[in-house]
Amino acid sequence: MEITVRDAVTxxxxxxxxxxxxxxxxxxxxxxxxTSIAGHPWTDRxxxxxxxxxxxxxxxxxxxxxxxxxxxxxxxxxxxxxxxTDLSGYPQRxxxxxxxxxxxxxxxMEWKEHxxxxxxxxxxxxxxxxxxxxxxxxxxxxxxxxxxxxxxTAFVATAVAGxxxxxxxxxxxxxxxxxxxxxxxxxxx
Amino acid sequence: MTDAxxxxxxxxxxxxxxxxxxxxxxxxxxxxxxxxxSPPIAAMLxxxxxxxxxxxxxxxxxxxxxxxxxxxxxxxxxxxxxxxxINLASVAxxxxxxxxxxxxFMDLLQGK
Numbered sequence: 001m002e003i004t005v006r007d008a009v010t011x012x013x014x015x016x017x018x019x020x021x022x023x024x025x026x027x028x029x030x031x032x033x034x035t036s037i038a039g040h041p042w043t044d045r046x047x048x049x050x051x052x053x054x055x056x057x058x059x060x061x062x063x064x065x066x067x068x069x070x071x072x073x074x075x076x077x078x079x080x081x082x083x084x085t086d087l088s089g090y091p092q093r094x095x096x097x098x099x100x101x102x103x104x105x106x107x108x109m110e111w112k113e114h115x116x117x118x119x120x121x122x123x124x125x126x127x128x129x130x131x132x133x134x135x136x137x138x139x140x141x142x143x144x145x146x147x148x149x150x151x152x153t154a155f156v157a158t159a160v161a162g163x164x165x166x167x168x169x170x171x172x173x174x175x176x177x178x179x180x181x182x183x184x185x186x187x188x189x
Numbered sequence: 190m191t192d193a194x195x196x197x198x199x200x201x202x203x204x205x206x207x208x209x210x211x212x213x214x215x216x217x218x219x220x221x222x223x224x225x226x227s228p229p230i231a232a233m234l235x236x237x238x239x240x241x242x243x244x245x246x247x248x249x250x251x252x253x254x255x256x257x258x259x260x261x262x263x264x265x266x267x268x269x270x271x272x273x274x275i276n277l278a279s280v281a282x283x284x285x286x287x288x289x290x291x292x293x294f295m296d297l298l299q300g301k
Contacts, residue, residue: 074239114221114290125210129203142272143203
């Protein structure tokens with residue numbers, strides 16, 4: 001069972017950071033609704049935990065986009081030397097070489113690479129406002145509604161980026177670099 | 190409304206964070222379109238060659254977001270602002286920002 005370094009980094013970016021971020025949204029929306037709209041009484045400890053949760057989500061969003069843009073994307077957009085016929089090491093070129101797959105780059109990657117950045121920006125604002133206002137947030141109706149809208153915007157941006165990322169990696173996986181052997185497999189007849 | 194130190198709490202800092210986030214996303218959309226439409230601008234946005242123009246698009250957008258946030262926060266720190274107007278402006282900036290990052294809309298604007 002082997003994996004290349006590029007496979008591993010891409011998987012960490014998408015399945016690790018990105019998927020974990022997507023999972024975290026349900027907790028964030030439930031928490032924001034509970035404390036700022038439903039008005040459930042929270043203890044100081046619960047509020048501190050919620051602050052840490054939102055800060056962790058913002059940090060996760062930044063790590064995801066930075067890893068995507070500065071580690072995975074350069075491998076994705078690598079230019080194939082002239083005359084290259086095997087484009088498997090050049091995912092962008094591989095997708096663009098066929099009209100049945102070029103849309104995954106032209107729409108999928110082109111949208112994903114930009115909209116993904118909406119998530120860390122909006123989640124940073126969400127975390128800041130939650131910490132800044134604390135228990136008073138429920139008393140500022142306009143701010144609390146906007147905070148929920150920001151969280152939903154971040155979720156949509158993450159979902160778009162994640163869905164296209166999964167499909168892009170299905171049609172043109174980012175592969176290469178050193179091989180990591182996870183375990184030795186058994187020989188089958 | 191006051192906090193533990195008896196400092197009045199206003200909606201200003203929240204409004205600043207909300208409007209700045211939407212302005213940052215709008216700036217990202219405008220820069221993405223500019224880079225896509227103009228090769229000279231795309232070349233200027235290549236802050237880090239391996240990532241190409243995306244590095245400049247995101248770096249400049251983040252810088253603008255932080256500068257706008259800092260400026261608005263200073264301006265509105267102690268003030269109560271009209272949240273309906275702020276939220277409406279933010280929704281508009283987010284919607285346009287999302288549209289400007291959507292490739293078919295980018296192409297439509299460029300007549301492609």
